[in-house]
Ligand SMILES: Nc1ncnc2c1ncn2[C@@H]1O[C@H](COP(=O)(O)OP(=O)(O)O)[C@@H](O)[C@H]1O
């Protein structure tokens with residue numbers, strides 16, 4: 001288990017809306033260095049909106065966003081990216097018509113050499129080395145998710161946020177990916193894992209937040225998320 005450190009992402013009293021419809025209500029979330037946090041809740045709970053706020057793709061109507069102790073409310077998404085905030089959106093964000101190698105080349109940032117990025121990606125995910133000349137769109141779902149993780153890691157993130165990584169994947173593939181997520185966190189990266197269905201991710205998470213209807217219903221140790229908490233969030237009991 002890695003040592004959990006200082007706050008990397010702090011969302012304080014965040015409210016947010018799409019046009020006039022408010023979808024987040026006074027949300028407080030803190031992710032610490034080297035921590036894996038599971039952000040859980042049913043469809044429509046506001047999980048992806050939290051991710052948009054945390055990466056500055058959307059502005060809160062109230063509250064503040066802090067990265068590594070600095071107030072970045074209102075900053076540009078590019079500034080957060082420069083500080084090491086990396087988002088892997090739902091649907092993986094890879095280029096299906098480019099090869100594995102080209103996808104990694106496109107991810108080169110911060111002057112990291114393409115060769116270094118590839119070396120790291122292939123060391124972590126040996127199957128990607130075998131498939132380096134294959135079009136990304138023809139990889140299996142799990143391999144595509146590995147590629148999107150490898151692309152994210154090419155930016156040397158401080159905070160990695162994964163939106164519904166397990167979508168459409170077999171449980172055994174998901175378990176493999178989560179093992180990688182745990183290894184990434186052990187290297188000091190903070191990881192926010194958004195999932196709709198809870199079980200598997202709780203096994204690798206240090207902490208968890210459960211949301212429904214734009215409210216945080218539970219925040220604490222992942223091991224303390226119980227059936228009652230989940231069923232009231234998922235079945236819509238308030
Ligand atoms: N682009 C959008 N325009 C309007 N409403 C949206 C938009 N995106 C999400 N919503 C609404 O905001 C609420 C929260 O959505 P979202 O954050 O995507 O939830 P989750 O990721 O937990 O499924 C839902 O009611 C959803 O319908």
Ligand SMILES: [Mg+2]
Nearest residue numbers: 047048049090
């Ligand atoms: Mg979502």
